[in-house]
Amino acid sequence: xxxxxxxxxxxxxxxxxxxxxxxxxxxxxxxxxxxxxxxxxxxxxxxxxxxxxxxxxxxxxxxxxxxxxxxxxxxxxxxxxxxxxxxxxxxxxxxxxxxxxxxxxxxxxxxxxx
Amino acid sequence: xxxxxxxxxxxxxxxxxxxxxxxxxxxxxxxxxxxxxxxxxxxxxxxxxxxxxxxxxxxxxxxxxxxxxxxxxxxxxxxxxxxxxxxxxxxxxxxxxxxxxxxxxxxxx
Numbered sequence: 001x002x003x004x005x006x007x008x009x010x011x012x013x014x015x016x017x018x019x020x021x022x023x024x025x026x027x028x029x030x031x032x033x034x035x036x037x038x039x040x041x042x043x044x045x046x047x048x049x050x051x052x053x054x055x056x057x058x059x060x061x062x063x064x065x066x067x068x069x070x071x072x073x074x075x076x077x078x079x080x081x082x083x084x085x086x087x088x089x090x091x092x093x094x095x096x097x098x099x100x101x102x103x104x105x106x107x108x109x110x111x112x113x114x
Numbered sequence: 115x116x117x118x119x120x121x122x123x124x125x126x127x128x129x130x131x132x133x134x135x136x137x138x139x140x141x142x143x144x145x146x147x148x149x150x151x152x153x154x155x156x157x158x159x160x161x162x163x164x165x166x167x168x169x170x171x172x173x174x175x176x177x178x179x180x181x182x183x184x185x186x187x188x189x190x191x192x193x194x195x196x197x198x199x200x201x202x203x204x205x206x207x208x209x210x211x212x213x214x215x216x217x218x219x220x221x222x223x
Contacts, residue, residue, distance in 0.1 A: 004157075031209050040123060042200060042215035043158075050209065058210075090158065096209060100165075101146065103211060105158040 003027070004106040006091050012112045019078040021109050023091030030096035032074035033103065034058075034066065037088040049074055050096065081113045116141050118203050118214035126220045127191045135186040135217050137175075137201030146204040147184040148211070149175055153197045161186075161199070171195070196221045 007022035025032065034046040035058075045058030047066040055066050063085060067075045074093075078085055091106040117140040127133050139145060147164040162170045164177040164184060175186045184201060201214040 033210075040215060042120075043213040045210060048210055092158075094209060097207075100163075101204060101209075102148075102160045102163075107157045 004091055004093055004104050006089075006106040006109050008109050009107060010110050010112075012114065013078075013081050014114055015082060017078075017081050017113075019081045019111065019113075021076040021078075021089055021091075021111070023074045023076070023093075023106055024072050025074075025091075025093035025104070026072065027093065027095075027104070028071065029093040029104075030071070031094045032068065033092040033094075034064075034074065034076045035090045035092065036060065037090055037108070043090065046076065081111075083113050085111065086113045087111060116203065116205060116212055118201050118212050120199075120201055120214035120217045122217045123215070124218045124220065126222055128222045129193055130190050133186075133188040133191045133195065133219065135199050135201075135219065137184045137186065137214060139182050139184065139201075139203050141182075141203060141205060143206050144179075145206070147175070147177055148202040148204070149173070149184075149186050150200045150202055150213075151197050152200070153194075158200070191221045193221045193223065195219060 004025045013019050032049045035043045044060050048056045049068040065077045089109045092103040094103045119138045149161040151161040152158045173188045200216045202211045204211050
């Protein structure tokens, strides 16, 4: 059973703080993703990583950075949190170029920036 | 441009009535299409993919290339179908998925 875990379910941070969101997957997947989920806006891709130390910007990378030092771990970093980054953050992983493709999601981290 | 459109933000249906969640896509090639579902307090998960042509929890979805649609259907709604549903498109050869904005399905008793 694929497991994607996220370090926190709920997080409250102050404006200007540096925030780390951690994601770990146990299925040896090459791909990992960070999304924002907002009502009415759906899922928007922030960053994508297809291998260790490799990353690609998604649709909304501004204000975010990522780190992938190990295959199983993908971190999302908010360098200086702002109130408009209050959101639900979802991590996902997938195998690379699989014939039967599926993204597996973590439970989400609800971040509130005050 | 590659795009997935779900025209309804909210769909309310009575229990036992048929359900149709609409999805239209914009893509020049042959896409791979999915429906993902998120039940209350659960993680987002794959419901079905068009390649499999399967029925999951009574739901089916047929790819209509002429109308560029992939509507999700169920003949008789159940209360446990209440959830958020996302249609998604995977471009050929890509490992990223384009999600629609989602439709919240509310089954009325």
